[in-house]
């Protein structure tokens with residue numbers, strides 16, 4: 529259960545108020561950002577394989593559309609609730625403003641453990657959710673995308689269901705689709721690759737890159753698996769990885785990522801790989817490494833473990849992985865936090881490229897997509913670092929200040 533201290537929506541509000549207090553923003557803009565534009569809550573009846581009917585709760589929060597159509601992922605997870613979705617939608621508004629893509633912020637999800645559902649049940653659940661959402665989404669209105677436990681196939685089902693309801697097939701109604709069904713090349717890799725560019729740019733600009741820097745990462749899904757690959761290719765030592773059940777730590781050497789992926793594809797957990805030392809999903813964050821990467825869910829770093837973090841850099845690939853109290857502790861320890869709205873913006877950047885290609889009937893090569901992604905991420909990091917230096921604030925505070933400044937130019 530979310531305690532008040534770790535409630536992500538309360539945290540999002542505190543982040544907003546703190547950054548706004550350093551700027552001269554209109555009271556109306558601040559008031560608008562403190563509440564989502566629209567909240568949608570739906571019941572989705574699903575015929576289960578055993579003949580029973582089960583009803584699931586689905587959510588979509590349209591936080592703000594000053595910069596363009598609402599944009600953000602859909603998450604299938606038992607922890608999904610309204611406060612989580614509201615916070616995630618707010619962070620999308622900030623992220624999109626920060627990197628300058630013409631989208632507002634939205635997010636959605638279903639409170640469900642998809643691991644307990646068959647493929648057919650997930651498809652019926654998704655199609656039911658799409659039918660409920662159809663009146664509220666559209667290429668120029670609100671454009672969902674994948675998030676935790678949602679896949680290109682799930683996006684394709686939503687597109688199909690939407691087409692049936694509105695009587696016209698519009699690929700740009702969702703992003704993160706399979707490439708053969710209007711998806712963009714490079715979307716799958718985008719969040720991990722964007723995180724790689726963010727870290728690389730930070731290390732270059734601060735002159736702090738050392739050879740063989742070691743990395744521990746929590747979460748080895750879409751985001752984590754690609755990021756680990758890019759880092760290893762560039763000479764980082766992948767010392768530890770975990771999934772929800774736990775992970776492993778190597779004192780020396782780098783993990784064999786192909787073997788990890790194969791083991792995961794076979795249904796195993798990383799902790800049972802039989803290499804290195806087994807660690808819990810939580811303990812992976814406090815190992816003696818240079819860089820820690822939370823790439824799973826919110827509230828991974830809290831006041832309970834922040835003091836035990838040994839790394840000098842936390843690269844936030846998950847959304848909202850660090851609580852406010854933990855953030856203060858990390859700052860006192862001089863741990864650099866490269867915040868979520870900057871570090872994981874590569875996903876929505878390439879979602880924007882996909883939407884643009886769909887809207888203009890274009891198909892870009894993967895090289896093109898990666899080049900455009902890099903051209904978006906590196907200057908965003910530079911701008912945030914400059915703001916942090918000139919106001920003498922943390923990188924997170926600077927990222928929010930920049931995002932708010934850009935939003936206020938549109939208000």
Ligand code: NAD
Pocket residue numbers: 674675676677678719746747748749750751752770771772773809810823824825826845846847872873875876
């Ligand atoms: P995913 O479902 O592909 O992978 C999630 C990973 O986290 C899995 O390895 C899972 O085992 C692990 N995990 C789940 N619960 C855990 C727990 N309690 N402790 C440790 N590990 C746990 O999801 P993803 O798309 O890789 O997303 C991961 C994070 O990145 C989320 O916070 C998401 O919001 C964020 N994000 C994703 C994208 C994207 O494009 N997919 C974009 C921006 C941000």
